[in-house]
Amino acid sequence: MTVHQSTDNSSGVKRTVRNTLFALVAMVGFTIALVPLYDVFCEITGLNGKTADSAQVISATGVDTSRTVRVQLVTRSAPGLPWRLEAINQVVTVHPGEVAQARFRFTNTSDQRLSGRAVPSVSPSQGARHFRKMQCFCFQEQWLAGGESLELPLVFQVDPALPDDVATLTLAYTLYPMGEEIALGGLHD
Amino acid sequence: MTPETTQSVSQHSVSDVASGHDAHAHGHAPTGLMRWLLTTNHKEIGTLYMLFSLLMLFIGGTMALVIRAELFQPGLQYVQPEFFNQMTTMHGLIMVFGAIMPAFVGLANWMIPLQVGAPDMALPRLNNFSFWLLPVAFTTLLATLFMEGGGPNFGWTFYAPLSTTYAPPSTNFFILSIHLAGISSILGAINIIATILNLRTPGMRLMDMSLFVWTWLITAFLLIAVMPVLAGVVTMMLLDINFGTSFFDAAGGGDPVLFQHLFWFFGHPEVYIMILPAFGIVSLIVPAFARKRLFGYASMVYATASIAILSFVVWAHHMFTVGLPLTAELFFMYSTMLIAVPTGVKVFNWIATLFRGSISFETPMLFSLGFIVMFTIGGLSGVMLAIVPADFQYHDTYFVVAHFHYVLVPGALFAIMAAAYYWMPKWTGHYANETLGKWHFWLSVIGVNLTFFPMHFSGLAGMPRRIPDYALQFADFNMLSSIGGFLFGFSQLIFVWVVIKAVRGGVKAPAKAWEGAEGLEWAVPSPAPLHTFDTPPEFVPERDSPSRHSDH
């Protein structure tokens, strides 16, 4: 009686261990899958305020003159790059559907040639996928010689599908230094 | 098959499953240090786990006292902000992964085989390995303090990019130690599940198990589910730091908010990993000292399972201020509040068990009652934090610090203390000294409340967490917290004294040390011999078991 019990135990233990290991591997897979899933989810919902990273075409849905949207443009610099990034137009008021332009000034305050990249983020996040950029310095890294100052445009359009309760969109650019390898890639462009 | 052949076959498979048992039985057991290094006995490994966690409690506690000493007065007194940040980070990591979790695993090792009537854990050699990973992990972690650039300084939640782009060079060692501690937890969990599901004595159904065994079974499933997520997160950090990937780096197209989602997907179930076994302990001790059947055994099991399942859909309540869409904030607010329902069921059941009970107030009962009252305070501040608009005020303030310390110190830690006093007679053969135990309890209660209650107020007044210096208006609250912190910290030395005294002698305990206690562990002598239940004991449903009542 006892003897049979023990024999049953060891095969039961093996089965349980096999099942838990299987669950473990499944969870590892799930964790890895969460990264692309998160990206897809954010792309659909705009959850993380990310905008498209390449130029979009002008959407010709007509201009909705009954509404105006304030677009605030703010900039900040991540540490590690002796650059200044300023929004020349800090607020642009547009009608949804209207194509507008804003200008930004990049200044390299060091005496070395350096590259950096401005990464945009829109808040509130539900506005992110309704903020369309036709032309943006944020699509690639920028090179500036020592002491150089450069004015670059952003051409954008606010989609008329923007939810009615959003009257103000804030577009924040964070300036990051680019790595050595990426800098070389930039030279070949 | 003749009986003899069956016998030899099973001998072989038993030694496969419980090899340590054989090693000792044949008298080849190593002695001295090697005995502890190589032991596969669940009781010895349980003891090792608990001694390790006690050591970590004092190391983590010393760090807490460095923090409280610095915050005793405004201004910088004793340490520099860089070192202060390392102290807050290390204190959190050591208490969570080094003190609370190993203490529960140690209790599981000692008590689960005794409570289910098994001779040992299902995988004794793996058990030894799981334990010895921990000293390696925490030696590595502590060593980072002496490395160039210092130890981890980014908070125990190690948010990227603070823990990647801006982290000290020692972060790789931090990642290694988290991996090791995580593997240890996973292996421990596999072992616990295998033991509970396969080694129960004949006749014991799942719904006959003690609630400590039940809560640990569910906790072990949580560990299997979320430890891989933690491992994944730190691996992504490792890749971001050393191999130029951009999982969490916005400059390279990654997203720091992804880190927070992944971390809290692990982190919220993790807080239940640290509290569910505590629920189990209190559910044993309260009926024992109220001398009354546990109210609502089945609802306790279902409530535990509901809490575990809900814990997977609430993680973003830690992230209300990162800019989630309104619908997400509402979802996570309501799902979080929903957890208060099964938790409330548990508190109700404990109180209903006490109602009209014949209550006596020995030290284990005092710690359990303290748990019920003060864990509920922590639970209620948790419900406050779940309210999205309120959380915008509370976020990253001392209110949060007050909340999670209430659930972890007079919550999880008090339950561990209750368990230690409750099972001390079974471990050492002697009762813990009641007078010292009561001093330990009351000084701890005063100390813990003096430390953490004022933090609610300083937090509501706007004091941010993780700062070495603060505005003058917070001075009084901080001075109180510091006095309480030192009182609480030094009171724990009484516990060490109690343990030493009980090991050396004291009032001898019979097999059944507490008159109202239930469970198979009280059927073996006190102290429990090294080998118990070599033949499965007979299972007789007792007072708390639903089996007994369905017979009527």
Ligand SMILES: [Cu+2]
């Ligand atoms: Cu949580």
